[in-house]
Amino acid sequence: MNNSEIISLVRNNLVHQQLWTDVDQHELVADQLYVFSGLPPNKLSNDDELLCKEWVIPVELSQYRPGLLTLEVLQSIFDKIKCKRLTLGITNDDGTVVYYFVYKGLHKPKQN
Amino acid sequence: MDDKVPISLVQAPGSSGVPLVFSIAAIKRLRELGVAGILTGTLPAATQQNAFLGIPLRLMIEEAAWLVEEGFAYLVCGGKLLEDAVGNLGAEDVAMMQKKAEESFEEQRAFKRQQHIEKLQRLGITKQDGGEEDSRLLEASLFVETKNESTLLKHKEAQFDIAVLQKKIVDNLLSHGKNHNDYLMYRALRSQGYFLSPGARFGGRFIAYPGDPLRYHSHLTVQACLDYRHEPLDLLQLVSGGRLGTGVKKLWVVGGVKDDEEIEFFSVEWAGFG
Numbered sequence: 564m565n566n567s568e569i570i571s572l573v574r575n576n577l578v579h580q581q582l583w584t585d586v587d588q589h590e591l592v593a594d595q596l597y598v599f600s601g602l603p604p605n606k607l608s609n610d611d612e613l614l615c616k617e618w619v620i621p622v623e624l625s626q627y628r629p630g631l632l633t634l635e636v637l638q639s640i641f642d643k644i645k646c647k648r649l650t651l652g653i654t655n656d657d658g659t660v661v662y663y664f665v666y667k668g669l670h671k672p673k674q675n
Numbered sequence: 676m677d678d679k680v681p682i683s684l685v686q687a688p689g690s691s692g693v694p695l696v697f698s699i700a701a702i703k704r705l706r707e708l709g710v711a712g713i714l715t716g717t718l719p720a721a722t723q724q725n726a727f728l729g730i731p732l733r734l735m736i737e738e739a740a741w742l743v744e745e746g747f748a749y750l751v752c753g754g755k756l757l758e759d760a761v762g763n764l765g766a767e768d769v770a771m772m773q774k775k776a777e778e779s780f781e782e783q784r785a786f787k788r789q790q791h792i793e794k795l796q797r798l799g800i801t802k803q804d805g806g807e808e809d810s811r812l813l814e815a816s817l818f819v820e821t822k823n824e825s826t827l828l829k830h831k832e833a834q835f836d837i838a839v840l841q842k843k844i845v846d847n848l849l850s851h852g853k854n855h856n857d858y859l860m861y862r863a864l865r866s867q868g869y870f871l872s873p874g875a876r877f878g879g880r881f882i883a884y885p886g887d888p889l890r891y892h893s894h895l896t897v898q899a900c901l902d903y904r905h906e907p908l909d910l911l912q913l914v915s916g917g918r919l920g921t922g923v924k925k926l927w928v929v930g931g932v933k934d935d936e937e938i939e940f941f942s943v944e945w946a947g948f949g
Contacts, residue, residue: 576949581949603948607948608947624910630907632910633901634901634906638939651913651943653910653913653914660949661914661949662945663913663944663945664944664945665941666942666943667941668940669864669883669895671926672894672925672926
């Protein structure tokens with residue numbers, strides 16, 4: 564997952580399209596995995612009390628090669644970052660980035 | 676402590692079987708235990724209707740296995756049971772059944788004759804004894820009751836309730852399933868109080884309800900169990916499942932079995948942007 568193309572794609576998308584601020588890049592050494600932290604322009608879920616720092620993992624949606632994101636890898640990221648939720652920044656080869664929340668364990672659907 | 680519920684395993688040759696429950700009392704008991712199942716019975720005269728189906732109740736194999744493992748139920752192999760019961764059927768038994776049927780008919784005849792007489796009196800008709808035609812009509816109106824459960828098989832079912840035999844049947848049932856770990860996942864979700872039903876409607880292995888499905892909407896679409904270490908998430912599936920889940924207010928849940936048979940779950944939903 565050490566892929567500079569998808570990392571810059573997700574970073575640009577966060578900063579310029581989603582208008583996040585304080586976007587920083589961190590490396591999770593053992594997993595050769597990069598994580599962004601940043602602040603979205605508004606709360607991402609009505610269940611959140613306040614605007615909070617979010618963690619985004621850039622991953623590539625590969626249709627032909629198997630991906631690298633196993634449950635064990637997810638678990639290890641949660642162990643390292645100790646956050647409420649992760650956000651997957653899923654990139655496609657046409658430049659699309661879609662964002663999905665991942666919660667550890669069973670979670671309730673968010674209130675709208 | 677309630678009695679154990681017999682679950683009939685209807686087996687085609689070479690198949691592990693479909694678990695069915697035929698008694699209303701048993702269905703009620705299962706529901707109290709958190710197993711809703713799916714009603715599949717229909718009426719011969721209204722086969723197209725699917726909103727109000729009746730008995731039998733069809734269970735998922737995970738449900739049947741869990742009920743047996745927890746000691747709430749035992750599986751009965753339908754074919755073998757029937758062979759046993761019919762093979763040992765004697766002339767005496769048949770005569771007894773005929774006698775019972777005849778008793779029921781006689782009761783009905785007496786009741787109907789009495790009603791007929793009262794009706795004639797009310798109408799002020801004094802005609803007596805309609806002869807052959809009347810008795811032909813009477814015979815044609817007798818009701819033959821079709822019982823929900825076989826009285827013949829009922830006594831024989833209990834002989835299947837042997838621990839060793841039950842374990843063998845359950846193992847066979849689960850070994851025919853696509854993914855044995857789905858059962859571990861089912862068990863883990865049950866232990867957290869979820870009601871589960873088959874997940875095809877929302878593209879998963881199970882749908883999980885926080886309580887009785889008649890009272891709650893489901894919260895989760897649970898995917899088939901993954902290999903915790905080696906099986907990568909299929910992101911295309913995650914996107915389609917997560918997007919669909921957002922539309923129907925359900926989280927898309929994946930789980931994998933760790934070394935100690937513990938299940939680790941992760942819940943996914945669309946972030947609301949991008």
